[in-house]
Amino acid sequence: xxxxxxxxxxxxxxxxxxxxxxxxxxxxxxxxxxxxxxxxxxxxxxxxxxxxxxxxxxxxxxxxxxxxxxxxxxxxxxxxxxxxxxxxxxxxxxxxxxxxxxxxxxxxxxxxxxxxxxxxxxxxxxxxxxxxxxxxxxxxxxxxxxxxxxxxxxxxxxxxxxxxxxxxxxxxxxxxxxxxxxxxxxxxxxxxxxxxxxxxxxxxxxxxxxxxxxxxxxxxxxxxxxxxxxxxxxxxxxxxxxxxxxxxxxxxxxxxxxxxxxxx
Ligand SMILES: [Zn+2]
Numbered sequence: 001x002x003x004x005x006x007x008x009x010x011x012x013x014x015x016x017x018x019x020x021x022x023x024x025x026x027x028x029x030x031x032x033x034x035x036x037x038x039x040x041x042x043x044x045x046x047x048x049x050x051x052x053x054x055x056x057x058x059x060x061x062x063x064x065x066x067x068x069x070x071x072x073x074x075x076x077x078x079x080x081x082x083x084x085x086x087x088x089x090x091x092x093x094x095x096x097x098x099x100x101x102x103x104x105x106x107x108x109x110x111x112x113x114x115x116x117x118x119x120x121x122x123x124x125x126x127x128x129x130x131x132x133x134x135x136x137x138x139x140x141x142x143x144x145x146x147x148x149x150x151x152x153x154x155x156x157x158x159x160x161x162x163x164x165x166x167x168x169x170x171x172x173x174x175x176x177x178x179x180x181x182x183x184x185x186x187x188x189x190x191x192x193x194x195x196x197x198x199x200x201x202x203x204x205x206x207x208x209x210x211x212x213x214x215x216x217x218x219x220x221x222x223x224x225x226x227x228x229x230x231x232x233x234x235x236x237x238x239x240x241x242x243x244x245x246x247x248x249x250x251x252x253x254x255x256x257x258x259x260x261x262x263x264x
Contacts, residue, residue, distance in 0.1 A: 001052065001058070001059065001060050001061070002060075002061055003021065003060040003061060003062045004062060004063055006060075011101065014058070014060075015058065016101075016102040016103050016104060017104055018057065018058055018251055019057075019058040019059070019060055019103060019104075019105070019251075020055075020057055020058070020059050020060070020105040020106075020107055020247050020250060020251050021060050021062065021098050021103050021105065021106045021107070022048050022051070022052065022059055022060065022061045022062070022107050022109050022247070023062045023065060023091075023094070023095075023106065023107070023108050023109065024041075024044035024045050024047070024048040024061065024062070024064040024065070024109045024111060025044065025064070025065045025068065025091070025108050025109065025110050025111065025112070025115050025119060025138075026040035026041035026043070026044040026045075026064050026065070026066055026068055026110075026111040026112050026115075027040045027041065027066065027067075027068030027069075027070045027073075027080075027081075027111070027112040027114075027115070028040075028041065028066050028067070028068075028070075028078075028079070028080045029068070029070040029073040029076075029078075029079040029080065029081070029112070030073050030076035030077070030078055030079045030212075030219045031162070031163040031167065031219065031220075032162075032163040032183075032184070032185065032218050032219045032220035032224060033180070033183040033184070033185065033218060033219075033220075034163070034168070034179060034180045034181060034182075034183040034184040034185070034224060035163050035167065035168065035171055035178065035179060035180075035224075036171075036175070036178035036179075037078050037079070037080075038066075038178065039163070039167055039171055039178070040068070040111040040112040040167075041064045041066045041111065042171065042174055042175045042178065043111050043141075043167065043170050043171070043174065043236075044064055044109055044110070044111025044112075044141065045064045046170075046174045046236055046240075047109060047111070047141045047236060047239050047240050047243060048061045048064075048109050048243075049061060050236060050237070050240030050244075051109075051239075051240040051241075051243040051244040051247060052244075052247075053240075053244075054240055054241055054244035055244040055247045055248050056248055057247050057248045057250075057251035058251070059247050064111075065091065065094075067080065067081075067082050067087070067090075068081065068082065068087070068112045068114065068115045069081060069082060069083075069084050069087050069112075069114045069115050069118055070112070070114065071083075071211075072114065072209075072210060072211045072212050073211075073212050073219070074211075075211055075212065075213040076212065076213070076219050084118045087115070087118050088118045088121045088122055088125070091108070091118075091119070091122045092121075092122050092125040092126070092129075095122060095125070095126045095136055096126070096129060099126065099129075099130055099134050103134070104133060104134050104135065105134075105135055105137075105250060105251060105253070106123075106126065106134070106135070106136040106137070107136075107137050107138070107139075107247065107250065108122065108123070108136070108137070108138035109138075109139070109141055109243065110138055110139060110140045110141065111140075111141060113140060113162075116138065116139075116140055119138040120138060122136065122138070123136035123137060123138050132255050132256065133254075133255075135250075135253060135254075135255060137250065140200075141239045141243060142166065142200045142235075142239065143200075144239055144242040144243055144246065145235070145238045145239050145242050146201055148234070148235065148238035148239075148242075149166070149200060149201055149235070150201070152231050152234050152235055152238075153165060153166070153231075154223075154226050154231075155188075155222065155223035155226050156188075157197060157199050157201065157202065158188040158189070158197055158198060158199050158221075158222065158223075159186075159188060159199070159222045159223035159226065160199050160200045160201070160222050160223070161198040161199050161200060161202075161221035161222045162198070162212070162216075162219070162220065162221040162222065163219065163220045163221070163222065163224055164186075164220065164221055164222015164223050164224055165222055165223040165224065165226040165227055165231070166200055166222070166235060167222075167227075168181075168184060168222075168224045168225075168226075168227025168232075169226075169227040169228055169229065169230075169231040169232035169235060170232040170235055170236055171227075171232065172227055172228060172229035172232045173229045173230075173232030173233040173235075173236055174232065174236060176229065179227075181225075181227070184220075184224040184225050184227065185218050185220055185224060185225070186220070186222070186223045186224055186225045186226070187216050187217075187218050187220045187221060187222070187224075188221075188222065188223060189215055189216070189221075196208055198215070198221040198222070199222070
């Protein structure tokens, strides 16, 4: 259900305990020469909409919050960014509006990697400002489906990062009019260290703050030219199905009863 299509009296009548508010959070930033600035926003909205349709819990999806933390893209024309402090404060204030109206479960569905750390701070602010009866969660939608990504991808590690095989495929499935495949380039740097790579499935023990222009002249990280609509549909279907399952589970959570005492 679309949250913003409801009327105020309809919100008042909702079962707040059994409802989950999903806030897609994304960005408007460069995605190489072939994908629109809106890519992350399109995909976060698509995953949220599809997940809400598949979930059995009462899921309310807000309009996407499109202003992300994209300072590392600012060397490329068109990119927009909030400072992290502004982002955390703004989304924390929005979250507390939902708390005031009685909602108990918030999920910030993230579509832009660099939003994740500040979104964790937003979730932390909600917990610290409430008595524990409200839960705020967040996650990158692709992190819900590592096995599906391994099964569907054709590229090796490094092929599915910013504007690479994943996002190009998903955009070909969801918004093909915002993809110019004749301009797609593949950029998979050969890293000189084992401690850093770029991929949706990368495990990086060391975080390195960087600007995209430090490592990519095109703004792309990955195998954009391997993008196909068929793989994109499979990826969006897998992500929305798994997130629907999460939302159904999450709708029943309460913090104090989310565990049992194990042995030992
Ligand atoms: Zn993106």
